[in-house]
Amino acid sequence: MSDHSTTAHHHPPAKLYAGVLAALLFLTVITVAASRVDFGSSSINVVIALAIATCKASLVILYFMHLRYDKPLNSLILLTGVLFLGVLLAFCLIDIDSRFPSRPSNLKVPIAAGAAAAGAGAAPGTAPAAGAPAAGTPAPAAAPSGGTQPAAAPTPSH
Amino acid sequence: MADVIAAPGQLSGGGTQEQKNYLNETKGIASWLFTVDHKRIGIMYLWAVLASFFIGGVFALLVRLELLTPKETIMSAEAYNRVFTLHGAVMVFLFIIPSIPAALGNFVLPLMLGAKDVAFPRLNLASFWIYAIGAIFAVTAMVTGGVDTGWTFYTPYSTTTSGAVSTMTFAAFILGFSSIFTGINFIATIHKLRAPGMSWYKMPLFCWSMYATSIIQVLATPVLGITLLLLIMERAFQIGIFDAKLGGDPVLFQHFFWFYSHPAVYIMILPGMAIISEIIPVFSRKTIFGYKAIAFSSVAIALVGFFVWGHHMFVSGQSVLAGAIFSFLTFLVAIPSAIKVFNWLTTMYKGQISLKTPMLYALSFLLLFAIGGLTGVFLGALSVNVHLHDTYFVVAHFHYVMMGGTVIAFLGGLHYWWPKMFGRMFNERVGAIACALVFIGFNVTFLTQFVLGSQGMPRRYYNYLDQFQPLHAFSTFGSWILGLGLLIAAVNLFSTFRKKPDAPRNPWGAATLEWQTDTPPITHNFHHTPTIDHGPYDYFPGQRKHA
Amino acid sequence: MSQVTGATGASTIHGHGHEHGHSPFLQHHFAEMEQQFDASKIGMWLFLVTEILLFGGLFVGFGIMQGKFPEAFYEAHHHLDWKLGALNTVVLLVSSYTMVMAVHSASKSNQKALIRYLVITLLCAAIFLVVKYFEYEHKIHDGLLPGKFYTYKGDHVPGGQQATFFSFYFMMTGLHGLHILGGMTVIGWVLKRAIAGHFNSSYYTPVDLVGLYWHLVDLIWIYLFPLLYLIS
Secondary structure, three states, rough: OOOOOHHOOOOOOOOHHHOOOOOOHHHHHHHHHHHHHHOOHHHHHHHHHHHHHHHHHHHHHHHHHHHHHHHHHHHHHHHHHHHHHHHHHHHHHHHHHHHHOOOOHOOOOHHHHHHHHHHHHOOOOOHHHHHHHHHHHOOOOOOOOOOOOOOHOOOOOO | OOOOOOOOOOOOOOOOOOOOOOOOOOOOOHHHHHHHHHHHHHHHHHHHHHHHHHHHHHHHHHHHHOOOOOOOOOOOHHHHHHHHHHHHHHHHHHHHHHHHHHHHHHHEEEEEEEOOOOOOHHHHHHHHHHHHHHHHHHHHHHOOOOOOOOOOOOOOHHHHHHOOOHHHEEEEHHHHHHHHHHHHHHHHHHHHHOOOOOOOHHHHHHHHHHHHHHHHHHHHHHHHHHHHHHHHHHHHOOOOOOOOHOOOHHHHHHHHHHHHHHHHHHHHHHHHHHHHHHHHHHOOOOOOOOOOHHHHHHHHHHHHHHOHHHHHHHOOOOOOOHHHOOOHHHHHHHHHHHHHHHHHHHHOOOOOOOOOHHHHHHHHHHHHHHHHHHHHHHHHHHHHHHOOEHHHHHHHHHHHHHHHHHHOOOOOOOHHHHHHHHOOOHHHHHHHHHHHHHHHHHHHHHHHHHHHHHHOEEEOOOOOOHHOOOOHHHHHHHHHHHHHHHHHHHHHHHHHHHOOEEEOOOOOOOHHHHHOOOOOOOOOOOOOOOOOOOOOOOHHHHHHOOO | OHHHHHHHHHOOOOOOOOEEEEEEEEOOOOOOOOOOHHHHHHHHHHHHHHHHHHHHHOOOOOOOOHHHHHHHHHHHHHHOHHHHHHHHHHHHHHHHHHHHHHHHHHOOOHHHHHHHHHHHHHHHHHHHHHHHHHHHHHHHHHHOHHHOOOOOOOOOOOHHHHHHHHHHHHHHHHHHHHHHHHHHHHHHHHHHHHOOOEOOOOOOHHHOHHHHHHOHHHHHHHHHHHHHHHHH
């Protein structure tokens, strides 16, 4: 690396890249293998798969994209982007999880039918909350909002 | 005047009309359409957004005229739905969002930083071209059936109604990229192209606000892009994500939409605040009060603005828990906004205030934005919102912020930088009269609507009860005053092209760098790279302690 | 595609601080190559963030629908051939490796290796698209299509959300495929300039930036593969 005097362009030796590729391929095998194992709950599988994917992504970002050797500002830019994607996900989930308090596994009715009929309030005990998304759907045009004019909203299932 | 740092406050006399500048260096349409000069791109953007403002304004006047009487006045209900939708879509996507950043900001920001151009001049040109393509799609949508969904494109109505919804949505999708490119350019420019000696805290506050705006443009706009793409797909394929019949969730569309569109409100207002932060110290001849507070409140608004979008959805069927969280977070945004207003007011305190046209607009901004902001706090309160939701109170509130805030600031900035852009001074008295008419007309139009809204007049309605008619008529009357004021302002500005360039280098005695170079600037902005040895609001650099 | 070439095309200059001569690639508004290189990097990372948020919206939508209809999504994902998905994962990972080796070669002024690695990267991208083509063809043949075009009749879980799964499948892989095509375009452009001899250790910003973009395309696939093919 003697021909690189500036730290901003410090690149690792070529051997390291081959090592990273090997690690990535190995993790791909792990991903496939892990998906065949039953951990008791499908959400555990999702978490494991996403964790492995994040490991792979970190390797790509740190070494192939040189972020480890780059100016910190570029890392900050990336982290900000990921953080705000998390904000979008988090608030959507806060709303949806509290809007449908009974997750599908707790429902008496079949999942697909129950959720599809959510607009009709099929889930007992959750009718007001579950009925809201369809009934409260705003339909602009002459009638500005389903919130104030529910009858004007072309709701699918009443 | 080889030395580009003229002493602040020194009114360097004499126009430089004989010299070469960015306007006369090259000639011909191609030299404009393919320019990479940020100043020319800014000017092209300026004409484009002014044209959009005109179109959107005509739609607005038509809406108000229709509402002069209940039932049909000049158009059918279907036509009315299309006209108010196009008013909103044109004003938001084609006018306000690019107005200050892409038009004025493009021109001024590199000059303020002492740079020769933005970081990526070709990307800047690409941004303008993409804007033009988006505008073509928008016009296509208007002439091929129009759109009647409101500018918010809420599902399920937008996925079921006929008309050119997909075309208009695609136009907004394209326009988003032009906005993103401007944002990327400004962030890189501010980071890497400040003149030697210009630390972050010696940057004019305009640049801080633009920086905050750009952060939002980069972070929020892509989500709008994918949302609109999903909407187009929903229309084309019925993919089911927003359709309750297929198990989807129409409220999810609103989440995605407002994830962009609430921060987009700050894409609109932060640049307005940027201009006010420049105008007020110059015309008060006093260093800005609370520089760092204003600078960081811009960034705070940009970031906190991402956490409050659900306050648009209090009656949408969003969960009560989410509503309560969003309501609480909404109050937080009021803090940095208030910090700015207090600092501007304190800047004027004991200053030598001169009531030139730009300053008149800035003072109008302070009054109108304060009303717009405070009514926003009312509406952010969950319980009050349920009562006022989708009434004229909301319409009045966001017009006080968007028009009373951003557009007034845009007009102030336009008058402030007009001499620098074109080397011509406008008629001061006519400018003041126009500003007064705009201010009066605006308040007559929209203050009335607060009353209408609190009495229960719902927004976007074609017909209304007879009892609302006097107030509607009053509001329509106000829109004519407003239109007249804008017309006079336009005539005043454009008539400057009929005379010889007469603007001095620094007509307002400002201390920021754009006033220290030629008027109009040369193509490369500065004859020598400027170095910074005083702050942007240091009007008496020799006697800093004394002041 | 225009945004891709726009972003990289507008920021093509790069230098190493130890070269003080006036490089022909130094744009007039920058004082030195280092400043120009840093600005290009910032611009590219900002652009990548917009890409992440663009795809991120789709991921969030997919996650929410998957959480609502786990059975239907689970059933639908069996129609995807995980072996082809895994093959494409390997192809993309290798192409990321050859891309970073191309950047490495450019930084060592090794023009032959640069050209060789760029060509291999292009080939990998082409293989990816060919595999994708066969996958799509199979789906189209079986009627496993988005939304209202879904005509497959053999579903066991009622509700019809399998169509929603395939809507997401086609949108996500389709948008990703468009990015592959865009990546091939800019890699081809860099290859052309590499053959013309524009790049050496003192200037290879375009290779670097196109590399960043290509790695992002790989990154998105790293998440797409397990979510669509394996777990649903």
